[in-house]
Amino acid sequence: MAETPEEPTPPEPPEPFAVKPEPPRNRTLEWFSKNPVFGLIGLLVGVVSLIATVYFGWISVKDRDLSLTVNPTRTTIVKAGQSSDLHILYKGQSVATDVTGFQVGMWNAGRESIRPEHILSPIILQTSPKVPILEVRLKHTSRPVCDIVLDDSHLEDGKVGLSWRILEHNDGAVVQFIVAGPSNATVVGLGSVEGDGIIRTVKVLKGTFTDLFLYLLGVLAGVIVAGGVAFLIPSTGTFAMFTNKVKYRILLGSWVLGSLLGTVLYFLVYTPMPLQFD
16 A cells, blocks of 8 residues: 655745834933923023022121222323423422323222221322322222221322221222323222222223123023034934924023023123212
């Protein structure tokens, strides 16, 4: 009897291709990508909190900060070499040079009072270049109790000494100078105070066109820096999931942040003067 041939074994079905599991998504970033407004609000709140922390921490620090500023507005009383019926005599001698008038402000910008015992070396206002002082007087002081006094015994050497009973925060004086010198003559502060070192010469905030231009320049710098960072970071890494619409919103928020940073930088560089020039 013939043997029945064995049926061929069917080939095994091929294994299905392995499907790689999707990498886990960062749900936090995904949520912020869908709700960018909350992200911007959180960013602004964080920046404001940081600025407030730095500001209140700064004002809580007690220090002595004797500051000096020279009014950029000058008055040329007599111009040498020009015919004039006005002649200046100083101690019986005719003054042949320019005669210029200007004002100088000095005050304690710190939050710790400055008393005579805190003066390590005498406080002197010295003309630069060194030109004689024809007249000097106190224009006005912050408070009579400060008892600010000028020492005019060395005017020929271009020096004026200052002393006081007490200078608390923003206490000071405006001093009027008339010097035998050019219109670019100025004054520098000499001397030192305990815990302060040298007298700090500052540019005051006066609200002029130049100040406004520098303010806008500071804001523009902050916008460029913050906006550039915001434009580059979302284009790489995990932030690439953001749509262009979200990226532009982040860029807009960064511009706002940059404006705030520019404003803060401007007021850190320029110091408001508590006393006003005439």
